[in-house]
Amino acid sequence: MPVKLSAPQASSLLPVKGVQLGFAQAHVRKPNRKDVLVMTLAENSRVAGVFTLNRFCAAPVILCKEYLAQTKGIRALLVNTGCANAGTGDDGLNRAKQSCEALGGLLGLQANQILPFSTGVILEPLPVDRVIAGMPAAIENLKEDNWLNAAEAIMTTDIVAKGTSRQIQLGGKTVTITGISKGSGMIHPNMATMLGYIATDAAVSQAALEAIIQYTVNKSFNCITVDGDTSTNDSLIMMATNLAGNVEIVEDSVDYALLRDTLTEVAIELACAIVRDGEGATKFMTVTVEGGKDEAECRKVAYAIAHSPLIKTAFFASDPNLGRILAAIGYAGIDDLDVNSMELYLGNVLVAEKGGRASSYKEEQGAAIMKESDILVRVVLNRGKQNVTIWTCDFSYDYVKINADYRS
Amino acid sequence: MPVKLSAPQASSLLPVKGVQLGFAQAHVRKPNRKDVLVMTLAENSRVAGVFTLNRFCAAPVILCKEYLAQTKGIRALLVNTGCANAGTGDDGLNRAKQSCEALGGLLGLQANQILPFSTGVILEPLPVDRVIAGMPAAIENLKEDNWLNAAEAIMTTDIVAKGTSRQIQLGGKTVTITGISKGSGMIHPNMATMLGYIATDAAVSQAALEAIIQYTVNKSFNCITVDGDTSTNDSLIMMATNLAGNVEIVEDSVDYALLRDTLTEVAIELACAIVRDGEGATKFMTVTVEGGKDEAECRKVAYAIAHSPLIKTAFFASDPNLGRILAAIGYAGIDDLDVNSMELYLGNVLVAEKGGRASSYKEEQGAAIMKESDILVRVVLNRGKQNVTIWTCDFSYDYVKINADYRS
Numbered sequence: 001m002p003v004k005l006s007a008p009q010a011s012s013l014l015p016v017k018g019v020q021l022g023f024a025q026a027h028v029r030k031p032n033r034k035d036v037l038v039m040t041l042a043e044n045s046r047v048a049g050v051f052t053l054n055r056f057c058a059a060p061v062i063l064c065k066e067y068l069a070q071t072k073g074i075r076a077l078l079v080n081t082g083c084a085n086a087g088t089g090d091d092g093l094n095r096a097k098q099s100c101e102a103l104g105g106l107l108g109l110q111a112n113q114i115l116p117f118s119t120g121v122i123l124e125p126l127p128v129d130r131v132i133a134g135m136p137a138a139i140e141n142l143k144e145d146n147w148l149n150a151a152e153a154i155m156t157t158d159i160v161a162k163g164t165s166r167q168i169q170l171g172g173k174t175v176t177i178t179g180i181s182k183g184s185g186m187i188h189p190n191m192a193t194m195l196g197y198i199a200t201d202a203a204v205s206q207a208a209l210e211a212i213i214q215y216t217v218n219k220s221f222n223c224i225t226v227d228g229d230t231s232t233n234d235s236l237i238m239m240a241t242n243l244a245g246n247v248e249i250v251e252d253s254v255d256y257a258l259l260r261d262t263l264t265e266v267a268i269e270l271a272c273a274i275v276r277d278g279e280g281a282t283k284f285m286t287v288t289v290e291g292g293k294d295e296a297e298c299r300k301v302a303y304a305i306a307h308s309p310l311i312k313t314a315f316f317a318s319d320p321n322l323g324r325i326l327a328a329i330g331y332a333g334i335d336d337l338d339v340n341s342m343e344l345y346l347g348n349v350l351v352a353e354k355g356g357r358a359s360s361y362k363e364e365q366g367a368a369i370m371k372e373s374d375i376l377v378r379v380v381l382n383r384g385k386q387n388v389t390i391w392t393c394d395f396s397y398d399y400v401k402i403n404a405d406y407r408s
Numbered sequence: 409m410p411v412k413l414s415a416p417q418a419s420s421l422l423p424v425k426g427v428q429l430g431f432a433q434a435h436v437r438k439p440n441r442k443d444v445l446v447m448t449l450a451e452n453s454r455v456a457g458v459f460t461l462n463r464f465c466a467a468p469v470i471l472c473k474e475y476l477a478q479t480k481g482i483r484a485l486l487v488n489t490g491c492a493n494a495g496t497g498d499d500g501l502n503r504a505k506q507s508c509e510a511l512g513g514l515l516g517l518q519a520n521q522i523l524p525f526s527t528g529v530i531l532e533p534l535p536v537d538r539v540i541a542g543m544p545a546a547i548e549n550l551k552e553d554n555w556l557n558a559a560e561a562i563m564t565t566d567i568v569a570k571g572t573s574r575q576i577q578l579g580g581k582t583v584t585i586t587g588i589s590k591g592s593g594m595i596h597p598n599m600a601t602m603l604g605y606i607a608t609d610a611a612v613s614q615a616a617l618e619a620i621i622q623y624t625v626n627k628s629f630n631c632i633t634v635d636g637d638t639s640t641n642d643s644l645i646m647m648a649t650n651l652a653g654n655v656e657i658v659e660d661s662v663d664y665a666l667l668r669d670t671l672t673e674v675a676i677e678l679a680c681a682i683v684r685d686g687e688g689a690t691k692f693m694t695v696t697v698e699g700g701k702d703e704a705e706c707r708k709v710a711y712a713i714a715h716s717p718l719i720k721t722a723f724f725a726s727d728p729n730l731g732r733i734l735a736a737i738g739y740a741g742i743d744d745l746d747v748n749s750m751e752l753y754l755g756n757v758l759v760a761e762k763g764g765r766a767s768s769y770k771e772e773q774g775a776a777i778m779k780e781s782d783i784l785v786r787v788v789l790n791r792g793k794q795n796v797t798i799w800t801c802d803f804s805y806d807y808v809k810i811n812a813d814y815r816s
Contacts (some may be wrong), residue, residue: 053739054735054738054739055732055737055738055739055742055743055745055747056735056737056738056739056747056763057738085733086731086735086762086765087731087734087735087760087764087765088764088765089748089762089763089764089765090762090763090764091764092764121729121734122729122731122734122735123729123730123731123734123760123764123765124731124765157703191717195583210631231735232731232734232735303788309803309807311719313807313808316808321529321530321531322531322534323492323494323495323529323530323531323640325528326464326494326495326530326531326640327462327464327494327495327530327639327640329463329464330462330463330464330465331460331461331462331463331464332642334463335463337463339463339464340497352495352531354497354498355464355495355496355497355498356495356496356497356498356500356531357495357496357497357531357532395717395808396808397805397808397809399717399721399808400721400724400803400804400807400808403803
């Protein structure tokens, strides 16, 4: 079960002016589930995206990048689950294009005004006929108040739907932000088998929106890991419909930081929800590495801890087998690390210092913290001033079960 | 259960002239198990070692390096299981020294003529009194024909003891090589929670022995991974007692390559045995990456595949979910990889080419190969002439169980 996470109430996901959402049960892979989502955007919306760095990126990712480069007039998004359309070569690209053409025909748009997304099994052809067959139903139920259905329509092995909203005032105007995401294995920075869609009705310049999405992704989706696998299909899209009536936000607007930080807050909540619903997760771990010479070395240490199956299984067992954390710090790749000058904390308890167990540490303290479902691992390197925080989860029987059974 | 691996017969592990082995049940952590090993070497033996690169390397590793630098007169090895004496600071170093002094006292040697090794739980103090109390019994049963007992005495979560022997002719003299190793989690290049001891009675110069161990480790123990964790205690020791009567082998001897390659063969067998007995392993996978520009990029791809929990769980399930392998190749970190020009084979079956599934590939072919217990994954990058082969195992419920329960 997800760690301290439940699906949002439909009423808590606020409509964003100019964004309509519709879904269909298109039987892409399995019957009787929402597996196609159509999202439409008002004219003059701005759209920015960040995509997987995987060299085997999926056909829809290739098309998204192409279309975003071609036009500023993106007007719709099309998402299917059940098939990733990745590792599918030219044929996959053709099928993705076909789906955009078909939706364009139905909505009166050019194919390149539609961004396509797929998630699911890799290396299998997209059943594009079924996706297309599902479009009329999705268009039929397009409405602004449909975010929870949309969040459900993009789920794969996710147990709960993920979404959140915020409202802020920009120059006296109320601005709404709503985002949804899906995980839940293959979660890794740069990025995850994750799809994330964050929409606002704020007026924002294209340049500002692109600066914000880069900032946001580095503080959120690029700071989570479930199993270290970087997917072929990861995509985060930020959309601004320009309908809130505020003065357009540019990078030196007074309110730029407020908008950026609120969008980032939403992105962090969506990213952490993916970890809390990580495949088989029973614990949510925050790993903070402080006092590094640079961010890169902090990340190395944080990810060495977050990726270690030995550590993840110890957390699953609530076993304060903390030597495994020291071992991970030791092999993280900081060649001149002085293990005698660093400290390791579990929650607020000092566990290790001077190269060994802290004399004040008692096993009962560690055992008590390990029983909690939200656990902080804090490493203080004492080498510099940089800090990094990432989020991960434990490794359970169910992770193996889910991933051994995923296709069956 | 180990994958196609059973313990060697006692009679198949050949005595090596000048090497005696004795064990004790010292109750380091648990009662009624062999947990202390003493190995003695004839005078004028040569010894070389390769150790973990983990910055949190264990106290005995620090001492081994120190003693090997101080003297060419190493005469004994002392191994305990149950406690790694790692993450134990100055106190751990003192305890390791104490154990060498005690054994030196009993054997009439200086402390620095004895190399200490520990394996087991990290971050806990070595119960050195018990190790010392076990020494007289171990010395009492020292004999040349004791390799299987020695292999058993160094086991931790290993299910079967690991050892092998070879005999070759060097200049008309019969030379014997016998090696033992232990795994079985935290197995990763550079290196593993692995201990390996390979002895020969050949006469070999110190320089040649050191060249051989470097060559050997890069072809064997640095090519295996179970879970990507690099331990604090990894050590491989190569010993040559100089009693076979052959003319001393130096680096340009005619027989140098024969000796080197035979030692390497033994090391590969010991390394692969560790993988076959990997924690919870049900499949043994050979991952070969061919046609890379350099060895480093081949290794990146091989380890991306070998470390992916998604791939490892798919192998556990015998599910030819091969898109996960493409995804791993894609995120391995070759920035200019052209996914359209590479090929993926499972066994001898071409699975993917031109960026997608091979038109000749049928799921039944993949399914048939996935049912086997020894599986070859072959990636042809078509970028250059370098090849790398590594070995790994799958990821099962039992891996989680073993590591969640390890301390309890």
